[in-house]
Amino acid sequence: MSAAPEVAVFPAAEDLAAAAAARLLAALAAAQAARGTASVVLTGGRTGTAVLAAVRAAASEVDWSAVDVYWGDERFLPAGDPERNETQARAALLDHVPVDPARVHPMAPSDGVHGDDPDAAARAYAELLGPDPVFDVLLVGVGEEGHTLSVFPDSPAVRATDPVVAVRDCPKPPPTRVSLSLPLARKARRAWLMTTGAAKAGPVAAAVGGASEVDIPAAGVRGVEETVWFLDEDAAAELS
Numbered sequence: 001m002s003a004a005p006e007v008a009v010f011p012a013a014e015d016l017a018a019a020a021a022a023r024l025l026a027a028l029a030a031a032q033a034a035r036g037t038a039s040v041v042l043t044g045g046r047t048g049t050a051v052l053a054a055v056r057a058a059a060s061e062v063d064w065s066a067v068d069v070y071w072g073d074e075r076f077l078p079a080g081d082p083e084r085n086e087t088q089a090r091a092a093l094l095d096h097v098p099v100d101p102a103r104v105h106p107m108a109p110s111d112g113v114h115g116d117d118p119d120a121a122a123r124a125y126a127e128l129l130g131p132d133p134v135f136d137v138l139l140v141g142v143g144e145e146g147h148t149l150s151v152f153p154d155s156p157a158v159r160a161t162d163p164v165v166a167v168r169d170c171p172k173p174p175p176t177r178v179s180l181s182l183p184l185a186r187k188a189r190r191a192w193l194m195t196t197g198a199a200k201a202g203p204v205a206a207a208v209g210g211a212s213e214v215d216i217p218a219a220g221v222r223g224v225e226e227t228v229w230f231l232d233e234d235a236a237a238e239l240s
């Protein structure tokens with residue numbers, strides 16, 4: 001059963017990044033203390049990448065060699081493209097902590113073994129995850145139109161039941177992506193939605209207020225144990 005969402009509002013984006021980073025490190029350390037390993041699903045975007053940079057700057061008890069790293073969505077571009085979420089996450093954090101490369105699981109690039117076929121890349125990621133993946137923490141961002149992951153309003157992806165989907169014709173570039181679906185995202189123990197800025201205030205208020213996930217996909221993200229909205233004051237401005 002999903003818990004009622006918690007809404008945490010911070011004065012500025014930097015405060016949000018520091019707080020989310022500290023809480024992420026504590027959650028990963030707690031998972032390792034309980035089970036020996038931890039898993040996190042990373043997001044792209046400005047807020048998510050700022051959180052990863054804050055994680056890098058923080059002291060922690062986390063054993064990075066025992067963290068499985070996944071991505072919630074990826075821009076389907078060539079390996080190393082600066083717009084890929086993987087590239088940004090590596091630059092912000094993963095290149096600077098002693099992760100085990102075998103535990104870092106990026107989605108395929110458009111010039112990889114699956115060629116320029118996002119459906120094949122989505123199928124391969126679903127196979128990698130297996131039927132019952134464990135995600136200790138799922139990090140996601142929120143777009144101006146309410147998208148989360150690469151699940152956009154009123155799109156085939158928002159109605160998807162497959163665990164991982166190819167996404168085409170996105171309103172936000174690049175147009176082709178690979179994404180976890182909302183049903184898979186809802187298997188995470190902790191789901192944290194993170195966003196900043198006045199342009200996000202409308203979709204945040206709609207999602208927190210219970211909008212349909214078809215209209216505002218961010219409304220469809222919930223953790224099994226915990227759902228947290230990390231917002232700055234601008235993004236929280238329209239909450240009632």
Ligand SMILES: O=C1O[C@H](COP(=O)(O)O)[C@@H](O)[C@H](O)[C@H]1O
Binds near residue numbers: 149
């Ligand atoms: O394209 C994407 O955008 C969202 C939100 O990004 P932001 O820059 O507005 O914070 C992000 O969550 C998603 O992973 C990414 O692919």
